[in-house]
Amino acid sequence: MLKVILFSITALSISVYAQEHKAHVHGAAQVSMGFDGSKGKIEFKAPAETVFGFEHEARSKKDREAKDKGLQALNDNISEMIAFDKELACEIKMEASQVNQEKDHADVEVEYAVTCQKPVAGSTITFNFKKGLSRIKKVKVEVIADEVQKSLEVKKNGESLELK
Ligand SMILES: [Zn+2]
Structure with missing residues (x-):
């Protein structure tokens, strides 16, 4: 019996690992957000190819410029890419x-702090990811705002998520 249980646990952790590993798909990003009242955090993760066009280490001047430009476009446009209700x-x-460099691939991970004047739960977030990421095809968004938990796969600008 114990053997069977151990085997199931191993099988489960392997499938979880495989899923996490599969998450690196060029053109696909993941955004997780958590809010406690009017304050929260956004975690953004995407393949480096999707943010600045390549995934080898940026050694040449041209590569470093492309990398800086891509990261800058992401950070400069984040308030339009993830647009909270104006009120x-x-x-x-x-x-x-940070850019996590693996052998043949690299991921960009950025963390943002969000401070609002009113609670985020009950509001609507509108996504315009193409504003800062010209190569993006889809973004898996997960939001927890107090008791509300929502997720959405965003494929085009203007899609929104109602946190109700
Ligand atoms: Zn890759």
Whole structure:
């Protein structure tokens, strides 16, 4: 019996690993947001190819410029890419940004802090990811705002998620 249980646990962790590994798809990004009242965090993750066009280490001047330009476009446009209701008066501030280089692939991970004047639960978030990511095809968005939990696969600008 114990053997059977151990085997199931191993099989389960392998399938979880496979899913996480599969998450690296060029053109696809993931956004997770969590809010406690009017404050929260956004975690953005996307393949480097989708943010600045390549995934090898940026050694040449041309590569470094392309990388900076891609990351800049993402951070400069984040308030339009993830647009909160105007009446909430939210501010999005970049807190941490890193490029995780693996052998043949790389991921960009950015964390943002969000501070609003009103609670985010009950409001609507509108997504315009193409404003800052010209290569993006789809974004899996997951939001937890107090007791509300919602998710959406965003494929075009203007799609929105009602947090009710
Ligand atoms: Zn890749």
